[in-house]
Amino acid sequence: MKNQAYRMAMLFDFYGDLLTERQREFYDLYYNEDLSLSEIAENYGISRQGVRDVIVRAEAAMSEIEEKTHIIRRFHQSQAAIAAIDQAADQILQAVDTRSYNDAMLDGLARTIKENAAKLNQE
Numbered sequence: 001m002k003n004q005a006y007r008m009a010m011l012f013d014f015y016g017d018l019l020t021e022r023q024r025e026f027y028d029l030y031y032n033e034d035l036s037l038s039e040i041a042e043n044y045g046i047s048r049q050g051v052r053d054v055i056v057r058a059e060a061a062m063s064e065i066e067e068k069t070h071i072i073r074r075f076h077q078s079q080a081a082i083a084a085i086d087q088a089a090d091q092i093l094q095a096v097d098t099r100s101y102n103d104a105m106l107d108g109l110a111r112t113i114k115e116n117a118a119k120l121n122q123e
Helices: 002-018 021-032 037-044 048-069 071-098 103-122
Strands: none
Touching: 002 021, 002 048, 002 071, 021 037, 021 048, 037 048, 048 071, 071 103
């Protein structure tokens, strides 16, 4: 359940603006405001099934966009690469500060930085 909620939140964060106003509103009420389908239906004077249909179409639309663009997948990959770059930079700084560095160590760290920077440029 937690994984599904995270996925729905990511889809909405990245693609929510591409939904119709009604889809965006119902999706937000259901997932972010934690209203039930019945509560939303009552507030808007439509059936529970009508609300569910709108939300399912919104989910499908956003999932289809992600399948075609892979923007969220690339975002996660970029975050991992950036974290590796940051960690390598911290190690270099620590080695320099403690004067415990040697050429092989700096070479390895520099290669890590270059590899991860290249990954970012490919995306």
